[in-house]
Amino acid sequence: MIPTPNLDHLSPGDYEHVYEPAEDTFLLLDALEKDAEFLRNEIKPCICLEIGSGTGCVSTFLGKILGDGTALLICTDINPYASAITNKTGYHNSIQLDSITTNLVNGLLPRLYHSIDILCFNPPYVVTTSDDLYLSKSILEKAWAGGIDGREIIDKMLPLVDKLLSDKGVFYLLLINENKPNEVCEIMKNNYHLQSEVLLSRLAGREKQLILKFWRNTR
Template sequence: MIPTPDLDHISSRDYEHVYEPAEDTFLLLDALEKDAEFLRNEIKPCICLEIGSGTGCVSTFLGKILGDGTALLICTDINPYANAITNKTGCHNSIQLEPITTNLVNGLLPRLYHSIDILCFNPPYVVTTSDDLYSSKNIIEKAWAGGIDGREIIDKALPLVNELLSDKGVFYLLLISENKPNEVREIMKNNYNLQSEILFSRLAGREKQLILKFWRNTR
């Protein structure tokens, strides 16, 4: 078992500014751990990217899975405070991360076109109104508010996945049942020829969380 990254360096005051790891975070960790041998031995990644890294827990865990330190681990977040914490989390756990403050992947394309071997996204997925999504000035709310069907940020990211993934690349996406995951799978298949499976699902209180795994139909 791969240990969860040590987050003792993050204070309660820090969590006023950055999303605290919760059940959704740990479900994504479990999915990556389940695929650990596949990622190490078949994907053998050169470049990994996490969109919306928050504390950096997921990318740090991925770095521990890969182990040899040869993969570039890029993390993006719109919240500069989150990127500072992400950097500290990597250092605290002896994993080198490369945090970038940007919205989704603005500025990374076309340079990273079809270059990402492992892509992870735990998006803002909670069902809210569009007004809640765009009018909120609270940075923590922006980490979870997803707009109509919880899909407004997710739907902006889906076309970017096709541009980012390498031929051997895999994409791990966390959704809840209200996000209509089967519809997301159909969009990715019909529009981008990306195959998928539900890698994990779990109840967190009344919320059903799922990890979808996507890959190109070239293997």
């Protein structure tokens, strides 16, 4: 069993500026751990990318899974405070993370076109109004407010997945039932020929969270 990354370097004040790991974070960690042997022995990644890294907990955990330190672990977050904390979390756990402050993957394409072997995204998925999403002045609210069906940010990311994933690449996406995961799977299959499965699911209070795994037909 791989231990959860140590976050002792973070203070309660840090969580006023960055999303604190919660049930959704830990579900994504469990999904990556479930696929650990597959990721190490079949994917053998060169470049990994996490969108919306927050504290850096997920990418640090992924670095621990991969173990040998040969993969480049890139993280993006729109929140500059999160980018700084991500780097600190990696350092505190002896994992090298390269954190970039940007919106989704702005600035990474076309350079990383079809280059990402492991892609992770725990998106802002909570169902809100569009106003809550786009008019909010709170950087922390942007970490969870997802707009209509909780899908407005997710739907912006979906076309980029096809551009980013390598031929052997795999994409892990956290959703809740309200995000209409079956519809997401159909979009990815029909528009981008990506296969999918529900890797893990769990109830968190009244919220059903699940991890979708996507990959190309070529595998």
